[in-house]
Amino acid sequence: DADVTQTPRNRITKTGKRIMLECSQTKGHDRMYWYRQDPGLGLRLIYYSFDVKDINKGEISDGYSVSRQAQAKFSLSLESAIPNQTALYFCATSDNLYGSPTEQFFGPGTRLTVL
Amino acid sequence: DAKTTQPNSMESNEEEPVHLPCNHSTISGTDYIHWYRQLPSQGPEYVIHGLTSNVNNRMASLAIAEDRKSSTLILHRATLRDAAVYYCILGRNSGNTPLVFGKGTRLSVIA
Numbered sequence: 001d002a003d004v005t006q007t008p009r010n011r012i013t014k015t016g017k018r019i020m021l022e023c024s025q026t027k028g029h030d031r032m033y034w035y036r037q038d039p040g041l042g043l044r045l046i047y048y049s050f051d052v053k054d055i056n057k058g059e060i061s062d063g064y065s066v067s068r069q070a071q072a073k074f075s076l077s078l079e080s081a082i083p084n085q086t087a088l089y090f091c092a093t094s095d096n097l098y099g100s101p102t103e104q105f106f107g108p109g110t111r112l113t114v115l
Numbered sequence: 116d117a118k119t120t121q122p123n124s125m126e127s128n129e130e131e132p133v134h135l136p137c138n139h140s141t142i143s144g145t146d147y148i149h150w151y152r153q154l155p156s157q158g159p160e161y162v163i164h165g166l167t168s169n170v171n172n173r174m175a176s177l178a179i180a181e182d183r184k185s186s187t188l189i190l191h192r193a194t195l196r197d198a199a200v201y202y203c204i205l206g207r208n209s210g211n212t213p214l215v216f217g218k219g220t221r222l223s224v225i226a
Contacts, residue, residue, distance in 0.1 A: 004158075040218075042218045042219055043159065045213055092158070101147045101164055101206050101207075103161040104214060106158030106160065107158055108157065
């Protein structure tokens with residue numbers, strides 16, 4: 001089984017709808033991240049969480065919100081989806097080793113289309 | 116945050132070595148150099164990281180310039196499976212700052 005899973009894998013929705021993307025991990029990591037990727041561009045950080053009680057905005061948080069329900073779960077919500085939020089969304093996790101860089105593990109991605 | 120500069124694309128023949136360059140002239144003393152790659156239709160995956168010394172692992176080698184203002188990811192024998200976007204990223208050694216991905220280098224491997 002995959003260590004980082006994302007649901008749904010594909011979603012088509014309409015403008016104005018509320019959408020939730022879910023991420024679960026079995027790696028036991030404290031840190032979780034949400035990125036979005038647009039065609040031809042790199043990944044941009046939306047939100048990140050270093051533990052269950054910690055939520056931080058990334059470079060493009062406007063229009064998004066997150067919830068860290070447990071160590072293993074980190075959800076991304078679009079309160080009112082708009083077409084320019086059409087993108088590929090990735091969840092990632094990493095361990096918490098202060099003073100040492102740690103590898104980020106990515107999920108398979110969720111392809112979201114907003115009509 | 117210190118930035119990296121990579122070529123948009125590179126091409127290599129199969130079974131030949133590939134040298135992927137990265138410039139990071141504003142790197143600070145506490146920044147590690149990370150490389151990730153993203154295969155088609157997949158999430159990024161870790162390749163290698165280093166601080167000052169050259170590093171080797173089963174996937175690749177990382178050569179870091181003495182002044183640390185540039186680095187090179189070396190794939191010793193490119194295969195078709197190595198065709199991907201390669202990202203060079205600087206990350207603080209505290210680990211308290213998320214990695215910031217740029218656009219990377221798209222590597223094409225020709226059979």
